Amino acid sequence: MSLFFLIGITIKNSYQLQEKSLIDNLRNKAQTIFNLIVDVRHWNAQYNGVYVKSEDLKPNPYLNPNFIKSKNDETMVWINPAFMTRQISDIASQRDGFKLKITSNKLINKNNAPDEYEKILLDYFEKNPNKQSYWDIKDNKFKFMGALKIEKDCLKCHAKQGYKVGDIRGGISVTFDVSNEFEQLKEINKEKKLTIIFLIIAAIGGVITLIIHETMKRRDEQKISKLNESLETKVNELDDFNKTLHKKVQEEVKKQREKENLLIQQSKMAALGEMIGNIAHQWRQPISAVSAIMMNIKWTAIAEGMNKKFIDDRMKEANEQLGYMSQTIDDFRNFFKPNKEKELFDLDLEVRKTYKILKDTLQNNNINFQIFSNKEIIVFGYPSEFSQVVLNIISNAKDVLIERNTDKPKIEVHILKDEENIYCKITDNAGGIEEEIINKIFEPYFTTKESRGTGIGLYISKEIIQKHMNGLLIVKNNEVGAEFTISIPKKEEEV
Template identity: 85%
Template sequence: MFIKKSIIYLFIFFLLSLFFIIGITIKNSYQIQENLLTESLKNKALAIFNLIVDMRHWNAQYDGVYVKSEKLQPNPYLDPNFIKSEHGETLVWVNPAFMTRQISDIASKRDGFKLKITSNKLINKNNAPDEDEKKILDYFDKNPETPYSWEIKDNQFKFMGALKTEKACLTCHSKQGYKVGDIRGGISVTFDVANEFEQLSEINKEKTQTIIFLIIAAIGALITLLIHESMKRKDEIKISKLNESLEVKVNELDEFNKTLHKKVQEEVKKQREKENLLIQQSKMAALGEMIGNIAHQWRQPISAVSAIMMNIKWTAISEGMNKEFIDERMKEANEQLSYMSQTIDDFRNFFKPNKEKEFFDLDLEVRKTYKILKDTLQHNNINFQIFSNKEIMVYGYPSEFSQVILNIISNAKDVLIERNTDKPKIEVHILKDEENIYCKICDNGGGIEEKNINKIFEPYFTTKELRGTGIGLYISKEIIEKHMQGLLVVKNNELGAEFIISIPIKEEEA
């Protein structure tokens, strides 16, 4: 009875955990999609703003242009605002601000977005800022390095870019006291985004419904399996009771025979466990970091596949899809999935043990290890370089050697991040002389404290407090010196720490 209750409680806990994990996953997915949409809208507004600024620059370099038009009325705030040609035609003077307003009128009617030029020092009172625009202009005045500001309010995407005073602008605005480089106003770009967010909500709704259906199906299958296992268990208990009496007698005899042998095995096992425990702990620590690297490397392709599916959905709604479009999107999605599959192969090969020594390319193993850590290093802006003149073959265990390189580079990475090093970098130099092969790993993290440099390879010594195990460098030294008959030492140079691996050359390597 107690076992049944435990199973029920465990099942309930499993369901709650599953719902929680799926809920968090869905929420994060929705947030990513919303961020992508917002970024797209911002880029659209920024492109429009930059186009208007380029138009104004063109107009300003000619001190405005004169336009022949019967419908266009001269700007009353410009003086002079028109001229007469030698043929008696009226030519209206159009400066950058006047041209911006004309384009805004066209864009509002045809393209669905509004443009407005405004300032805290007005020439034309019709361009007076509203309350929100006034706050942004004041912010630009206090923070002149801020190029633009945006917000989504009342289903409207409201963007405003800052306008800096240039020499050509002083033709019209010198009387307002502006100097070159001053913020003299801004251009706002406003358009409706209700439809875009409604489409995003619809996509998320359909995705949620699909996930809920799959969860219900999975729960149904799990309940069926539990019922089957429960019935199977009852039959097994009946058979087990019939065999218990016989097994007791057999076990007593087996236990007597095994006691002596077991004690011998236990002593041998304890000795082996002591030797293997540190290596296993080091591998598990490396495995934990590898899992983090997998998650980091998968995040971008998963987001890319999600964006591709969103693109297909929007295109289907707005324009319809043809075979060429679908094939292109599927190709992009398959490329992302192939990248994820290759990531799994890379990590699986990295942890594949080598049973026997073999000759391997030192440069190639270093590059394989870098491939594992590449995304993590790039994410933290750590520059990584390998200096190697030619192929250098080494005799040993490539998988264990890769673990050594991984431990040293990971430690260097942690130091660079913890110390917030300016322009962080890690370099690997592969060299060779008549007797030895050398692999030097250097960083610019400031080096190791003198009081710790002689303890760095001791087991369980760490400066990382809660995050460190203190076994990575110890295991690295054991692998190089005991398994590959080499030497691993460390010293400080003028920029940081320098780990030097030296391995004797075998005759076949020479």
């Protein structure tokens, strides 16, 4: 019976997977359309707009001049990025069940006015500049909007309006009619419910039930394949609109992924090297102690004629030292164990775990390390990645303190919070960072350690805090040294 129960649950869950696959395809399709339109706009902005010879196209009344006359008295209509996007939207929206629109909260052309739903999303993008897009499904409509950000080429027209690079100018919405696709999923779900009922009734005929299940599975896969083919056909229609631009997007995405993989690999290697160095240092003293104990056992056994109690006592000491060594390697292994999902964790506890890894190195170099935290402070994120960031910053501070032979070296960690954010401030008294390089330390491959550094630790640290935990990592010099501040929102913002 348990076998049939598991089969029934599997069939039921497959509908959810099929629905997720459909939504992923729709989201990717909308994102591809948005990227193509943005690339077209960038091309137009690069040349400060283009002129089109036409006696039929009505010039944009919001542009000045909106047309010129050629030497042959031909009308040359000026088309800027917004006007070009509007033309493309009008053409694309003629397709059945499809709508493409450019809109903004700060209108110039009233024809681009946002509806109530688009207005909410535009307000959301302005309040959350790190959010690139949003999608939703409502009334059998897949609605997607991507944020249009001001880039350098855009300032040719928009600088006079008070915009700067990174500001939200507006958005492009993409809408699909998905009623047919979800109707097919409902039909598939109905068939699965009938199959589950049949499995319960035919539990005794297990072999026959298994055959029926496999048959239904193949039939469902064929239907899903047809559904995917239908979606791919629609995507291909849009791909034909501008194959060259789509190919360029794919090539740039591939290059970016290769760079990111390289950075991740180099970061792992750097962290691994640091970890091995700490393990070697952590083990050196216990190993020496074990060696001395065993030597003592040897000579005492010879001198005292194999005194059993003495030998047992010395062996107990040796086992305690070996146990310490075993616990040390477990501490390292747990520290570097990756977190695949976000979770709530105690900021103070993670800092203390990091200190435990570096404790011997700091003490051997007479570096005073203190943590100031008045109460338990809980954050939502990746504890292992956060610990890696703290480890990078403290390790860098330790290296500078040793290199500069600082008098009474110390490192302090202050954990505090306000109404909106939680902060972790890490300071040292090594004299600070040179003004000419302080703005470069978060850049990839920038290092002051020459052959001992990769220049990637602080870059990866900033990526972790800003992209993975929606926070900020900044640095400044105080009266006695450098001060790194990690700020993390108390909770993730929702739409």
